[in-house]
Amino acid sequence: MSLALSVRVKLSSVFTLDVTMTAPSGITILFGPSGSGKSTLLRSVAGLVRPDAGSIAIGNRILFDASSGRDLPVRQRRVGYVFQQLALFPHLSVGDNLAYGLQDRPAGVRREQACAIAESFRIQHVLSRRPDAISGGERQRAALARSLVTNPDVLLLDEPLSALDHATQSRIIDDLRAWNASHGIPILYVTHAHREVFALGDRVVVLDHGRIVANGIPHEVLDLPEHEGLARIAGFENVFDGVVTERRPDVGTMHCTLGGSATELEVPLARGELGAPVRVAVRAGDILLANEAPRGLSARNIIHGRVVSLVREGPTVVARVDTGVSFVVHVTPAAVEALGLAPGRQVWLIIKTYSCRIVST
Amino acid sequence: MDWTAIALSVRLAALVAAILLVLGLPIAYWLTFSRWRGKFAVEAVVALPLVLPPTVLGFYVLLAIGSRSPIGRLWTAWTGHGLAFTFEALVLASILYSLPFAVQPMSAAFAQLDRSLLDASATLGAGRWRTFARVVLPLSVEGVIAGLVLSFAHTLGEFGVVLMVGGNLPGVTRTVSIAIYDQVQSLQYDAANRTAFALLAFSFLVLTLVYALLRKPWAVAPLR
Numbered sequence: 272m273s274l275a276l277s278v279r280v281k282l283s284s285v286f287t288l289d290v291t292m293t294a295p296s297g298i299t300i301l302f303g304p305s306g307s308g309k310s311t312l313l314r315s316v317a318g319l320v321r322p323d324a325g326s327i328a329i330g331n332r333i334l335f336d337a338s339s340g341r342d343l344p345v346r347q348r349r350v351g352y353v354f355q356q357l358a359l360f361p362h363l364s365v366g367d368n369l370a371y372g373l374q375d376r377p378a379g380v381r382r383e384q385a386c387a388i389a390e391s392f393r394i395q396h397v398l399s400r401r402p403d404a405i406s407g408g409e410r411q412r413a414a415l416a417r418s419l420v421t422n423p424d425v426l427l428l429d430e431p432l433s434a435l436d437h438a439t440q441s442r443i444i445d446d447l448r449a450w451n452a453s454h455g456i457p458i459l460y461v462t463h464a465h466r467e468v469f470a471l472g473d474r475v476v477v478l479d480h481g482r483i484v485a486n487g488i489p490h491e492v493l494d495l496p497e498h499e500g501l502a503r504i505a506g507f508e509n510v511f512d513g514v515v516t517e518r519r520p521d522v523g524t525m526h527c528t529l530g531g532s533a534t535e536l537e538v539p540l541a542r543g544e545l546g547a548p549v550r551v552a553v554r555a556g557d558i559l560l561a562n563e564a565p566r567g568l569s570a571r572n573i574i575h576g577r578v579v580s581l582v583r584e585g586p587t588v589v590a591r592v593d594t595g596v597s598f599v600v601h602v603t604p605a606a607v608e609a610l611g612l613a614p615g616r617q618v619w620l621i622i623k624t625y626s627c628r629i630v631s632t
Numbered sequence: 633m634d635w636t637a638i639a640l641s642v643r644l645a646a647l648v649a650a651i652l653l654v655l656g657l658p659i660a661y662w663l664t665f666s667r668w669r670g671k672f673a674v675e676a677v678v679a680l681p682l683v684l685p686p687t688v689l690g691f692y693v694l695l696a697i698g699s700r701s702p703i704g705r706l707w708t709a710w711t712g713h714g715l716a717f718t719f720e721a722l723v724l725a726s727i728l729y730s731l732p733f734a735v736q737p738m739s740a741a742f743a744q745l746d747r748s749l750l751d752a753s754a755t756l757g758a759g760r761w762r763t764f765a766r767v768v769l770p771l772s773v774e775g776v777i778a779g780l781v782l783s784f785a786h787t788l789g790e791f792g793v794v795l796m797v798g799g800n801l802p803g804v805t806r807t808v809s810i811a812i813y814d815q816v817q818s819l820q821y822d823a824a825n826r827t828a829f830a831l832l833a834f835s836f837l838v839l840t841l842v843y844a845l846l847r848k849p850w851a852v853a854p855l856r
Contacts, residue, residue, distance in 0.1 A: 319751050345754035358752035362770050371766070372756035421757060 272296060274425050274457040278315050278325035278335075280308075288312060288481040291325075294425075296455040298448075300468050300489070303478035304504055309461040310355075312478070313427045316459070317352050318345040329424045329457075351418030351426040355433075357410055359402040365389075365413050366398035372421040384420055391450050392416040392443075408439045415443065419450060426451075426458040433464060444471055465506045468493060479504055496552060502630045507552035508599040510630070515543045524571075524624055527551065532595030537571040538627040552628045555601040559621035560590065562610040572622040574598075578614050581607060592618060634827055636803050637811035641788055641831075644719070644807060648726040649784035652734035655727070656779055660738035661764070679736070681729050690796025693725045697797070717799045722807075725797045726787045734783040741775020742768060781842045785835055 277291040288308040301309045314320040316327055318334065321342060327335040334343045359368050369385040376384070389395045392412040397405045402413065411431055418426060432440045451458065460471060468475050468489045475493065476486040484501050485492045496502035502510055513527040516535065523540045527549055536551060543549050565573060576594030583589075588607050590600045598620060602612070612618070663675055681689055697715040698704045707715040715721050745768060753763040769776070791809040798805030800814065808831050815824035 317751075317755055319754070345751075346757045346759055348755075350755055352752065352755040354748045354752060356746070356748055358746065358748040360749060360752075360767060371753070371758070374758070374762065417756070 272330045272424060272456060274316070274327075274329050274459070276312075276316065276325070276327040278312070278322040278327060280311055280315055280320060280322045282308075282311060282481075286481055288315075290478070290481070290483055292476055292483060292486070294457040294459055294474075296457050297451070297473045298458045298460050298471055299473070300471060300475040301459055301461045301478060302465075302468050302475050302493075302504070303463065305463055307478040308481040309463075309478055310429055313352070313429055313459060313461060316348075316425065317350045317427055318343060318348050332424065349421070349424045351421065351423035353411075353414045353418050353426075353428045353431040355429045355431070357402075357414040357431070359410060359414055359417070361402055364399050364401055365394060365405065365409075368402065368413060368417050369398070369420050371417065388416045388420040392446055408435055408443065411435060411439075411443055412446070415447060419454075422454070423456065425456055428458065428460045430461055430463070432467070433462065437466070437470075440467075441470060465493065477501060477504060496628060496630050502552040502628065506554055506556075507628065507630075508555035508601075509551075509553040509558075511551050511596055513549050513551055515545055515547050515549055518543075518545060530596040534574060534595040536574075536622065536627055537624045538629060539625060541629040543629075550630050552630050553598075553622060553626055555589070555599045556587075557622070557626040558598065558600045560592075560600055560602055560606070560610060560612070561619040561621060562612070562616070564619055565621060568621060570621045570623045572620070572624065572627075574620040574622070576618060576620060578612055578616045578618055580614055581612060592620060594620065634806075634808070634811040634815075634823075637806050637808045637827070638830065640719075640803065640806065641808040644722055644726060645784045645787040647723055648730060648787045649734075649780050651723070651727055652730060652783045653776070653780050656731070656734035656738055656783070657776070659731075660735045660742060660779075661768070663735065664739045664742040679732050682732050686729065686790065686792025687796055689729055690725060690793040693721075693728065693793070694797050697721055697724065716797060717801065717805060719798075719804055722794060722798045722805055725793045726790060729790060729793045730783040730786045733786045734779040737775045737778040737782060738772065739775075741772035741778075744775075745771055777842065777845070781838065785838060788831070788835065 273296065274294040278288065280288040282288065288311050290308070290312055301312060303309055311320055315322050316334070322335065322337065324337045326333065326337065333341055334348050335341060360371065363371065366385055369388060370381045373381040373384055386395065389398055392415060394409055394412045394416060397409050397413070402410055405413070414431065432443060435443070462468065474486065475489045477484050477492060484504070493505040496505045496507060511529040513529045513536070515525055515527050517526040518540065519525060520540060524537050525540050525543070526535055526537050528535050529551065538551055541549070559570070574594045576592040576598065579591040579593050579597070581588050581590050583604065586603070587601045588604055590602055590612065592598045592600055600620065659678065663671065663678070694716060695701060696703055697707070699708065699714050699716070704715050749767055749771070750763055753767050758766065789809060791813070794805065794807050794810060800806050800810050808827060812824050812827050815827065
């Protein structure tokens with residue numbers, strides 16, 4: 272079974288979601304910055320938002336079709352939806368939450384199915400407790416189980432695991448994959464975390480400003496961004512305009528200067544004649560820092576600069592380094608301490624040739 | 633002490649609170665969840681009794697149910713006697729007068745609900761009725777009780793509206809507040825004191841009980 276949709280939703284005078292895509296069975300990641308329209312897309316599949324145009328179908332069951340005026344009510348769509356805040360009913364026990372979607376079935380069947388799904392997601396031991404009396408991971412599991420107990424035709428997940436630690440996250444995903452091995456429904460998984468894209472996705476669809484800017488296998492889409500917008504979404508914090516100064520087809524590289532400065536980078540060979548403009552993207556996390564000139568490295572780019580600022584953001588320190596152009600580098604707080612980094616200190620940036628991507632404008 | 637008046641007041645307040653529970657829930661639900669643009673006008677109408685002098689409200693109700701009005705004539709044709717200066721007239725006027733005291737706590741409670749719970753209910757196959765019965769109502773029960781109690785207490789203490797549409801007929805329309813007023817007018821301060829104190833004690837008791845039950849203090853006025 273697969274989900275096919277083509278929708279246009281006008282959300283404001285300046286923002287329109289306009290997306291055409293299909294999602295086969297398995298996990299499809301919807302990835303993009305906040306405000307890119309990911310949640311709106313989920314809500315229109317569920318029927319919580321009515322598109323202005325287009326159609327939505329699961330297999331040959333049509334949920335919405337603007338031209339024929341068909342618009343199935345939410346409760347008849349057979350979609351499982353896990354909300355960002357989970358939306359477990361706080362006044363019902365976990366067991367009653369699970370059974371909520373089974374109201375039209377006899378009590379015995381209801382209990383049996385609720386227990387079966389609880390077992391699949393390892394929450395049998397908390398069935399009698401209220402949602403506020405169980406752990407965060409158990410709540411996520413309960414929300415997931417509740418949305419699947421009705422055997423929906425499609426599962427919609429709106430950043431359901433972003434609040435959990437990575438180990439808990441991947442255990443839950445393993446259980447979800449195990450469940451879906453026997454059900455084979457399409458799962459749309461919304462996230463704005465790169466890590467989750469690589470960890471979970473069979474396929475990724477990248478949304479920006481309400482449009483699909485890329486889709487495919489995560490490593491292909493996000494490691495080789497085709498253009499600048501995608502590069503920024505995919506977490507390439509450094510994007511520079513440069514000029515090709517030397518081409519080395521024999522070793523598969525070329526050199527370019529960045530932003531009109533003397534800063535030169537060796538990058539993978541790409542199209543672009545001598546003197547042609549290129550755009551180079553580098554992830555902040557792919558750059559090494561040294562507090563003295565390093566020697567004997569395989570990395571081809573060693574660039575001298577000065578630390579401009581250091582800002583702590585959660586577990587990483589965001590360093591800005593001026594080399595003639597301004598680089599953003601992610602380092603750990605421990606590294607800052609060990610290297611004695613401080614604004615004004617001189618440093619050397621170390622960048623592998625293949626950490627540099629050429630993107631089109 | 634005027635036990636007849638006290639019994640009449642309690643009967644009136646209980647009846648009005650019960651009717652307002654049935655009437656207030658759908659109004660509050662509609663006011664909270666409707667996306668109609670003209671909704672604010674209805675909100676204003678519901679809130680009117682909060683700011684209107686009771687005499688003004690009473691006066692218009694009296695006109696509306698008078699023997700020359702369509703409602704008054706219909707009532708006369710149906711029951712054989714006029715509507716003004718009857719217990720039924722008091723009930724009608726009190727419903728209007730206490731409406732905001734029932735509706736506002738209820739709709740405030742509905743408005744505080746996490747909307748994603750309602751969305752979740754819908755994706756789990758529940759229609760509007762089931763969502764209301766199983767999610768909205770249980771999670772708003774404090775607001776509903778507050779609305780019920782406030783409309784009861786407010787009806788118990790009303791004076792101006794009762795005087796306008798009910799007059800002062802012992803056993804029919806003479807409520808506690810009217811009885812107290814009468815007693816003071818005829819300089820029976822002892823009697824007035826006893827009745828007034830009974831009303832004060834009763835109101836205090838009811839409110840204390842409710843607040844203790846809810847443990848989530850409402851503002852003195854039931855406004856959002």
